[in-house]
Amino acid sequence: MWANLTPLLLEATLQTLYMVAVSxxxxxxxxxxxxxxxxxSQRGELLSxxxxxxxxxxxxxxxxxxxxxxxxxxxxxxxxxxxxTSIGTTAAIVPLTVAAIPxxxxxxxxxxxxxxxGLIEAARAMGATPFQIIRxxxxxxxxxxxALGLTLALVSLIGYSAMVGAVGxxxxxxxxxxxxxxxFMPEVMAAVVVILIVLVQLVQSVGEGIARAVDRRAPRNxxx
Amino acid sequence: xxxxxxxxxxxxxxRVEKSFAQxxxxxxxxxxxxxxxxxxxxxxxxxxxxGAGKSTLLRMVNGLERPTGGRVLVGGRDVGxxxxxxxxxxxxxxxxIFQHFNLLASRTVFGNVALPLEIAGRPASxxxxxxxxxxxxxxxxxLADRYPAELSGGQKQRVGIARALATGPKVLxxxxxxxxxxxxxxQTVLRLLADINRDLGLTILLITxxxxxxxxxxxxxxxxxxxxxVEAGPTYDIFVRPQHPTTRSFLSGVTGVTLPAFVASRxxxxxxxxPSQEVIRITFAGRHATDPMLARLTGELGIAVNIxxxxxxxxxxxxxxxxxxxxxxxxxxxxxxxxxxxxxLTEVLGYVG
Numbered sequence: 001m002w003a004n005l006t007p008l009l010l011e012a013t014l015q016t017l018y019m020v021a022v023s024x025x026x027x028x029x030x031x032x033x034x035x036x037x038x039x040x041s042q043r044g045e046l047l048s049x050x051x052x053x054x055x056x057x058x059x060x061x062x063x064x065x066x067x068x069x070x071x072x073x074x075x076x077x078x079x080x081x082x083x084x085t086s087i088g089t090t091a092a093i094v095p096l097t098v099a100a101i102p103x104x105x106x107x108x109x110x111x112x113x114x115x116x117x118g119l120i121e122a123a124r125a126m127g128a129t130p131f132q133i134i135r136x137x138x139x140x141x142x143x144x145x146x147a148l149g150l151t152l153a154l155v156s157l158i159g160y161s162a163m164v165g166a167v168g169x170x171x172x173x174x175x176x177x178x179x180x181x182x183x184f185m186p187e188v189m190a191a192v193v194v195i196l197i198v199l200v201q202l203v204q205s206v207g208e209g210i211a212r213a214v215d216r217r218a219p220r221n222x223x224x
Numbered sequence: 225x226x227x228x229x230x231x232x233x234x235x236x237x238x239r240v241e242k243s244f245a246q247x248x249x250x251x252x253x254x255x256x257x258x259x260x261x262x263x264x265x266x267x268x269x270x271x272x273x274x275g276a277g278k279s280t281l282l283r284m285v286n287g288l289e290r291p292t293g294g295r296v297l298v299g300g301r302d303v304g305x306x307x308x309x310x311x312x313x314x315x316x317x318x319x320x321i322f323q324h325f326n327l328l329a330s331r332t333v334f335g336n337v338a339l340p341l342e343i344a345g346r347p348a349s350x351x352x353x354x355x356x357x358x359x360x361x362x363x364x365x366x367l368a369d370r371y372p373a374e375l376s377g378g379q380k381q382r383v384g385i386a387r388a389l390a391t392g393p394k395v396l397x398x399x400x401x402x403x404x405x406x407x408x409x410x411q412t413v414l415r416l417l418a419d420i421n422r423d424l425g426l427t428i429l430l431i432t433x434x435x436x437x438x439x440x441x442x443x444x445x446x447x448x449x450x451x452x453x454v455e456a457g458p459t460y461d462i463f464v465r466p467q468h469p470t471t472r473s474f475l476s477g478v479t480g481v482t483l484p485a486f487v488a489s490r491x492x493x494x495x496x497x498x499p500s501q502e503v504i505r506i507t508f509a510g511r512h513a514t515d516p517m518l519a520r521l522t523g524e525l526g527i528a529v530n531i532x533x534x535x536x537x538x539x540x541x542x543x544x545x546x547x548x549x550x551x552x553x554x555x556x557x558x559x560x561x562x563x564x565x566x567x568x569l570t571e572v573l574g575y576v577g
Contacts (some may be wrong), residue, residue: 121322123339124320125286127313136343196247216330217373
């Protein structure tokens with residue numbers, strides 16, 4: 001029996017990785033700049049644009065308050081327009097990305113806000129433009145926090161990706177539901193759960209490792 | 225560049241005002257009518273208590289704060305009116321160091337010193353040797369690839385100084401740069417600033433709440449209190465003849481000359497009934513600072529002098545002494561007249577019975 005299931009599990013794992021990776025990259029591509037903007041656009045800040053800040057904040061909150069399974073169904077027309085179809089694994093990337101953007105934006109915003117305002121002042125005193133301050137001061141200084149935030153986002157995306165079976169997306173979650181639950185194969189369910197646990201552990205360890213590697217805020221033992 | 229500096233002040237504060245809007249009330253005046261000239265090539269210190277407005281005043285020089293009235297001129301340019309690219313250009317000519325250093329934790333010493341040059345858009349081929357020079361200038365060659373978290377406070381401030389000098393500014397602003405450092409480290413950082421001032425002809429404007437910092441390196445000083453400049457001039461003159469009560473109270477902390485408690489507690493503003501002593505502060509300055517004036521007072525006039533406290537110190541190359549003495553109240557006026565005649569300064573502090 002396992003001989004038949006192994007390819008299934010392998011395929012489902014790859015599908016999950018595909019969905020999480022693509023939506024993670026797209027979510028970061030949009031979420032990072034959005035988070036930076038949210039962190040720097042309140043009144044009197046670098047990119048002071050209080051009205052736009054408020055509107056974007058509302059949109060982010062609204063998106064984040066919709067449960068993911070509802071979001072998947074609610075944006076089906078949008079998904080169809082973008083992916084050409086509203087069902088299948090590739091189509092599932094659209095709702096995953098839509099959910100990831102505001103989540104990542106908030107995490108990035110928090111990380112950027114942690115940066116000591118004295119550094120912004122120092123950079124302004126050097127004659128830096130707001131864009132230079134963001135690129136050379138805020139993002140590098142917030143990098144450990146951003147790395148941890150992205151780790152958290154990827155872990156959440158792995159969880160979300162289990163729900164896209166609702167619109168014909170495949171992957172580990174879908175396999176677990178169809179075989180483990182609907183076909184009464186508890187061993188498949190168990191295998192899916194184990195693979196998910198391993199995936200999350202892996203993402204978490206790698207993410208924390210990267211965050212540690214870029215964090216220079218505490219002295220290191222240099223072996224001297 | 226020299227000619228340009230010689231023609232006028234490095235920094236001019238011209239009737240500068242700063243008010244902050246306050247929710248549901250009249251605006252708060254942080255600074256009013258501040259006029260001050262900072263000489264090119266001088267080290268000028270502004271002293272004041274926290275909240276006196278000195279930090280706001282300093283930040284106007286590089287446009288981190290804007291005056292709500294009056295003008296701040298740097299090298300003849302009106303900083304308050306400058307915007308965008310023009311303001312950024314002025315800022316590249318004004319270096320700044322900070323109390324808490326404000327170094328990037330994510331960059332090495334080298335990277336921190338390189339930052340202003342990167343911001344100014346200089347090519348990497350120019351940045352590398354320039355940064356190496358700057359790091360050598362502040363004596364941190366061995367630590368170029370270390371991160372700030374691995375440095376001591378004094379080393380961090382040296383990085384701050386190297387960074388502030390990177391774009392070759394004409395003016396250096398120091399915002400309480402030694403306030404977070406221990407006394408010994410403070411001395412080494414102040415010496416470094418004095419060396420830079422001498423070697424590069426850099427104008428330094430610093431703010432502090434420690435009179436000792438001004439005594440040690442400032443040639444000129446100003447005292448700010450309640451948002452107003454209450455006294456300004458050469459440091460030596462102000463140390464010798466402080467006019468304003470705030471200045472005097474700052475000075476009493478640094479000259480080490482305060483009345484012993486048993487006298488201070490009995491001090492009266494007017495002579496009490498019966499025999500009493502007049503308590504006098506004598507300030508020795510200039511070439512009389514080392515003359516044995518008290519011995520002559522006793523020898524020539526026969527006035528007995530009790531010495532209560534005293535110290536002699538130096539402001540730059542000039543010695544200057546402060547002595548607290550008491551004499552019999554009936555002969556106080558005579559004694560003071562004699563001392564004044566010999567160019568010493570006297571001040572009656574009170575009387576004890």
